[in-house]
Amino acid sequence: MRSLRISKLFVLRRYGTRVDEGWQAALRTAAVPGPVGVAQKEAYAQISPHMAATMRIFFDIEASLGNYIADVDGNVYLDAFSQISSATLGYNHPAVLAACESSDMKNFMANRPAMGYFPHSKFPQQLEQTLMRCAPTGMDGVTTMMCGSCSNENAFKAVFKAWMNRERGTDEVSDAECDAANFNKGEGNKLSIMSFKGAFHGRTFGCASCTNTRGRIKVDIPLLDFPIVDHPQLLYPLEDHAAENAAEESRCLEQVRHVIRERAQKGKPVAGMIIEPIQAEGGDRTATDSFYRQLRNICLEENVYFIVDEVQTGAGVSGKWWAHEHWGLETPPDVVTFAKKMQAAGFYFQKSLNNNWGPTIFNTFVGDPARLVILDAVLNVNEEENLTPKAAAVGDYVKDEILALSQKYSEIQNVRGRGTLVAWDHPSMAARDKVVGDAMQNGLLLGGCGNQSIRLRPSLTFDESHADEFLHLFEKTLNH
């Protein structure tokens, strides 16, 4: 273990200095949130009670730096959650600040273009320089959108249109078809998107019909009749359970094919399938690369479009820019959606999918070029500082160390992950919630996921020294 660590340290030194050199977690108040935060929350609850109900701390932006988030009471936490996995380079990164002081940023913010009609004059170049520069292998085109949910909703619509065009043999749609759809009675009502148990794809109505993390998200709202099938539940450590896991994956693949065929027979065909490389909100559940290759092939065989939701797994955190690029697919996905750490949201697609999107894949703004200015800065820093391979190395390091902790603390189970997308289980939801709460009182900000998991979701600038501080604070938390 020790020699491994030394060789890894050697590797990690390649990645440059810390933006937050000299910083560490430090609490000023006896408990957190402190008195200022508590008082402010009361006022907040008068205006926006539900937002006050879910909040954890008031984020003092100017007092935060790198991987350290400050609250309104002056407490500083090591942030292993990074704004629900969205702060790509941490806080107040100089390259991002410079991008935000640029004339492009000012122009785009002060004059937001309705991009579907009036794209700004540099937009084609901006797309080339940002989204196409980091496009997944095999993807031909891209569209910006507003957020992860908006990206998934529009990806679904693109898939439904492609499916119907294939069925009718033309992309010429009759007026009668349009009229029926206009009153919610169109042929499209028969179609669905298949998703997986434990999936999270968003909370708008189309997305919510594919989300299966917690019923409390979806209860009381009408949903579309979309099928949700089993996701492999792998046993860890993987090397000790190869046979059971292979059987579990085969079972799930058979179910996928069965449900697709059953729906087709009932005249309710599955038009598309959406899957996350790692089911993040659902508890960092994943499968083997072989599973995804077989899944992709089933989609090809059954004429189902294959959508990969990289909203939480994209932007380098898996150790590749796109997590699905670990799979070694022979045929790339039909659609890849993104948001969060990509700063901008939207989806990539194969050109074969683009036909008569017309007014269907459209909205007032169709994305936000200001976010692409930040993505450009992120991509530059990622290249200059090799942040993606760094995420692989730091992730391996921290996973090994948590595995070592799991030998000492039996409550840590099923340590798993790829890159810094590392997670582990606690014995129950209550036990997990207690650790997350206690960690905060020790200056460590963690995110839970699934029923009883904790997920590491740090920024791309989280390095081995941050990992060491995390390990120290986490073990301190376990010892209480």
Place this chain on the structure above:
Amino acid sequence: MRSLRISKLFVLRRYGTRVDEGWQAALRTAAVPGPVGVAQKEAYAQISPHMAATMRIFFDIEASLGNYIADVDGNVYLDAFSQISSATLGYNHPAVLAACESSDMKNFMANRPAMGYFPHSKFPQQLEQTLMRCAPTGMDGVTTMMCGSCSNENAFKAVFKAWMNRERGTDEVSDAECDAANFNKGEGNKLSIMSFKGAFHGRTFGCASCTNTRGRIKVDIPLLDFPIVDHPQLLYPLEDHAAENAAEESRCLEQVRHVIRERAQKGKPVAGMIIEPIQAEGGDRTATDSFYRQLRNICLEENVYFIVDEVQTGAGVSGKWWAHEHWGLETPPDVVTFAKKMQAAGFYFQKSLNNNWGPTIFNTFVGDPARLVILDAVLNVNEEENLTPKAAAVGDYVKDEILALSQKYSEIQNVRGRGTLVAWDHPSMAARDKVVGDAMQNGLLLGGCGNQSIRLRPSLTFDESHADEFLHLFEKTLNH
């Protein structure tokens, strides 16, 4: 007419000087788009073909000012469409530029908070200073969201939850209910939102199920079983058709009540109703203030939540900050949604509606405080320069002048509007599209709506001198 005009000029002088003093529409190329725009579009179509297919011009931000938009060929158009009704103060307004150069703007852009967990430390004050400062009468709370569609989708969810809580007599939801919903089989499936023929509420799946402008928007996608009822089709001029219009409105109100009761009897109750004060995308169709008062009362009597979609009508353009405040409601709406010219998106609600939104009304960012920085600047300028009463006066002026034109040009029909939300009809879609296209060749940017209407949708800084230039360019277009 002449004396009326002089007295209006006197009124309009109160509103200060033009940001774009000395500017006028001017085309440099023989046809628009010019050669640079045409060439750039070809490259663009390789990356994002559908966005290239819908675009009109490449918007040169730095060369645009006030109510004048420049394209990549150096052509300058008078903009009466304002980025699909979203550029509140026109282009490069000094107050908006200053807001975009502020440290708050930089902080929020470089460090986007996940507002549901980590609201920035000034957020409660920011809400008070912006969204609550211009809150509609009778609304207690507000939540930010991402865009107009996101606001409507979340407003629907709030309404569904309130309806189910009322039915079950508690906001305690059982695990069994959550489990059923998690697999798209929950009780909520029986519920619906009622909307009106010609309505536009967005294109995500919940919103699309309430949108009824053009079937082409919705064709081929699965939709929810939501009822769409008749919207009054008023005859103009209103003063000549009072009796027919009153009968038409009564007919529609009866249908509303009938469908609500019919659905209730079938066990498919209508939980909420959504309506725009002016059906903008649907052709600037509206009804009398009395109609909306009666509609609101039906909702109260039938226990249906009443949502007003002010995405295109809010932010002063109607001559009041919120268009529904013209109605004189005794009981305010349950929910008011906003986006576009408000810069920020979200919805206001009565506190009675807020109960167990929990993880349902939630997403990664829950809005964007950077947009509130711009809204703050907009509200300041609106107050300093009396822009809302100015919109009323300028709108009245331009409507009178178009009415006068309609005496001269028989193809202009049904002139109507409130504030600068002025519209009129042409004899057919083809005739309308030709006028919009020809106007562009004369340096005038217009937006169509509905089947055969043109809508004025200028910024709040559009004044009488811009209106005169518009009238000149429009008449020039009609004479060709």
